[in-house]
Amino acid sequence: MATRICKSCGAEYKGEYCDKCGYGKPDVTSKALEKMKKDGAKPVRFMTPEEKEAYYAELKKKKISVNRNKKKVKASKGAVLAVFGVLAVIVVISLFATGTISLTSKTAPIEAYFKAIEEKDYAGFANSLHPDVRKQYEEDIAVLGATKDNYMSDYYCKDLEDRYGEGFTIKAELSDPKKLSDDDAKKIGSEAGIDSPKKPYMVDAEVTFSGSKKTETADLTIYVSSEPGGYKIFYLKAAEIPFTEDEMSKGGTNNSESSSQQQ
Template identity: 35%
Template sequence: MGKICKSCGNYYSGEYCDNCGYGKPTGVSESVKKYRKAARNKPLRMQTEEDKKLYAKWAKEEKQEHTEKRNDPKAKMHFLLVVIIAAAIVIGYALYKSGALFSNTREEVIEQYFSSISQGDFDKFVKCFPKEIKREYEDDRQASGLGKEEYMKALYQEFTDTYGEGYSIIVKFGNTTELSAEDYDMSAYKDQHGSAPKLSEVCEVVTTVEFRGAKGSHTSRLYIYVGRSGGYWRIFGMDEDMGSINADGTPNEGDVPPIEDGSDPER
């Protein structure tokens, strides 16, 4: 036998109203709540005694449902889980931005730079630089039409010609001098690349690099400038210590000084 819903006036034949959900044993449905909210907007002077009794009944049902949800162990566990996940996201983001999470060191980015050259690894190579330089290398490779491995081989073909296939690069670190991030001039970098990242730290790392291969070997002393941006160390530039110059204009390799102990912060 059909019934008329006391909540929305819909005619239904089941255990509960299929229009608003009134009479559902699992609690007050969302559609019921919406209907009730609209019904309660009826001005008080226009409410009949039947309306007032119905609104009081709704309030009692909703209060009971709220109490049941609040005391439900599953609901409490769900709420606690949401709080834990939200806290973990906030903490993880803060650690990521500070560089404490998934960061690198000054030495690691320099080692990655030289190992990516000897291995011909384009992806590792471009990650050593700020986004502006990284983008320029990626654009240049796309324009060349070369694959990543082919591009790296062409970029450093001179090393292969000089030292032979499968050459190795040995890196040793000397003194590290901290520079003021505020005083480190990025204007030339910005002019060249269009924009410049904000640096929290800048260092000059004295590095001795030895190339070894079947065709020969060579040792260079480099001053590599690394900066920390967004929690990661990147390479911004490097200068080579040429030592004295021979009559033919080439550096005297015997002048390349041995690497110093990096414990002394002063060069």
Template identity: 35%
Template sequence: MGKICKSCGNYYSGDYCDKCGYGKPAGVSKSAKKYRDAARRKPERMQTAEDKKLLAKWAKEERTEVTEKRVDPKARQHFLIVVAIAAVTVIVLALYRSGAIFSNTREEVVGQYFSAISEGDFDKFVKCFPKEIKRDYEEDRTASGLSKKDYMKALYQDFTEEYGEGYSINIKLGNETQLNADDYDMSDYKAQYGSAPRLSEVYEMVVNADFRGLKGNDQAKLYLYVGKTGGYWRIFGMTEDVGSVNEDGSPNDGEIPPVVSEEN
């Protein structure tokens, strides 16, 4: 059954007038607004039960509209996204610093070091060291004017001359001894490089290296000092056991050059 619009007199059958919009919950038309204002100015003693019901309904709708305007759903959504990103960033940073993610192992950095030498990969090579040694190698290469590949060839020219082009280095890890990181003396390192990394863990790792090429082969027993800094394991020192023997039983003459400045 049709109804008469109290605002414009139009007949309508829906929930609100399809001509002036009277009775529509949102987007109140100007005609409907005039009707509301007139109804509100009517003295309370003259208001009918229907008028009071409509006035209460309009007041509720207007409160809802004000609340919706104050809280922009998109702004709230953007705020929540920013908060979520910030929280994830803090968590990832904490995990990175602790070494729980994006880290490596002691064995990996040692393997990477020897493979970088045999492959002549400068970038892979310098990533094995703390920032001080890495910077030292990078500055030296820049001063030399050599490409990364040529610099690695020059750095390990003795290996090429002794074992031939395309030599390989196979390693076998021996004993690992954990050292006290708090008491480990880094004074010589600091004196040489100007600063020293803060180590959370330190290990002495025995490495038996087998050098093989077309010109010959040799073996060496090396002691690598590996420390964890900034969530990563890095090599910061090495010594060689010159008393070790070669594969043929002859004494090692100690001519294999240390690949990192000697410690201890």
């Protein structure tokens, strides 16, 4: 009788069933055999070369499929992270755009304001102001028939030059910003014609104008609010600078900042 190799345990046997594990007996259950039946494939050790080649090819195919699925999952996670990243950028931009987050300090627009007046720079001057206030100046320029390039020298700074001399300088000493209460914010906003200024602060300033004709110091209170692009000036109050007796005798009018002047 020919020798056989057990398909369950791999042992050699003769006869109708395996002497070692019982494979072949109708009333004997072989764990190895049951596993083989469940998997639907022969154990590798029993496969022919052709069967092994097909088996490994199938395994390789499954592995590639699994790897692709992992890449898809990874790509999907990357896409989700990218979406969250884009959303985060949009949120930050929105916060800047609405003035919730500001790129500038509260005193930066005040410093820029005086520097722009000193240099007769309309762009810097306008950029330091609240959008609604800036719009008022643009309307004035249109009425005057002036241009933004000559407005500062021919109009806005003309009185200052007449009073202090050409090439005048401005030095401003600023206090620490103080947050306005809701009541004060409402009051000052109403005076300025600004509805609900965002995060309004007040800054006291001692401003010295110096030129070839004279030097004078004015005490100002400047109000800023958080707007798109940073803090902007939305209102300014200053004490009057008194005229000298000589100026009064010449019938001069006070060209300095008024006691309640909107910027």
